[in-house]
Amino acid sequence: MADNAPAFSICVYCGSRPGEDAAYTQAATAVGEWIGAHGGQLVYGGGRSGLMGTVAEATRRAGGRVVGIIPQALVDKELANRACDELHIVQTMHERKAMMAERSDAFIALPGGIGTFEELFEVWTWRQLGYHDKPLGLLNVAGYYDGLLAFLNHSVASGFMGEWQMGLLHAGTDTPTLLQTLVEQAGHNASQIPLRSVI
Template sequence: MAEPTFSVCVYCGSRPGDNAAYAQAAQAVGQWIGAHNGQLVYGGGRSGLMGTVAEATRLAGGRVVGVIPQALVDKELANRQCDELHIVQTMHERKAMMAERSDAFLALPGGIGTFEELFEVWTWRQLGYHDKPLGLLNVAGYYDGLLGFLQTSVASGFMGEWQMGLLHASTDTEALLRTLVQDSGPDQAPVPLRSVI
């Protein structure tokens, strides 16, 4: 396997959700990463959307790095097929390692864990702790309510438009991934982004 050209951290549910579109999107993300010689960094589980994106990446020829706390190894069914599986002690260690190993961040549908991870790296970005791009894949309208609430926060004076501008939200999987890895065309390899964490 060639050295990955870029590394994307994907946050998503350890459950599949109740709409087949969620798993289809996770599969499309993994296939795109693998087909473009990329590396997936994710939570290390093999259930739900986490397992779907990891398996799709692996089958498409991409590299898979999983990071999972010991306490969740059994609960989230640690994926032993990862190219690298790091078992850490705390969620803090998990999130720090995932951030360090990634060039960009992408959130798919998920629950409070996914929300927390996305908001943390978004907060880090606004504070200048990193300059890595952030994406939100809005599958089947899943994040419509959240995006609407975020605009309410802007309108109410608690956020600025510049903060919203740090988050690339899209319904188009390929376009969003291309944006995140700064891929300038189908015939060119994605450009790795500078890691500053």
């Protein structure tokens, strides 16, 4: 690995809105700071509004690389983040998601809306089908995903999912613990990565 290469690359799915609870923005900031402080690279949807913009800016300020991938149709709507180290403008959502998955070692979903749900469920489906073996996480901020997790367990109890499928998704409420778990499961020892100071 080159000296300037990121220690790992993690894909973050999150809302293009900030949400109504300040805890969501605080969590997005903490995720970005952790990625940057550990010498990592953020791969995300390329917007500069809402939680997307927050996690990107926090990563950048903490010294991490930021890779944004956004469809042309959303460049104006989501206010493309021109401050990314790499900003890829693609033609379709399929291209966006495929590139995000290809450039990442692990995936984590923060609070968000239907786009965040769709991205998480697609990459989770790919994992269970064996299209990739990268770890997946769900950061349950301020109980945001309590209802979803209850429904997923209901799906297991109803016989439409197996426990092994639920076991592929690491849900947690503690940001550093969850991120370290994902990065280490992706084959990187986060505890041995020298921390950078946050500016």
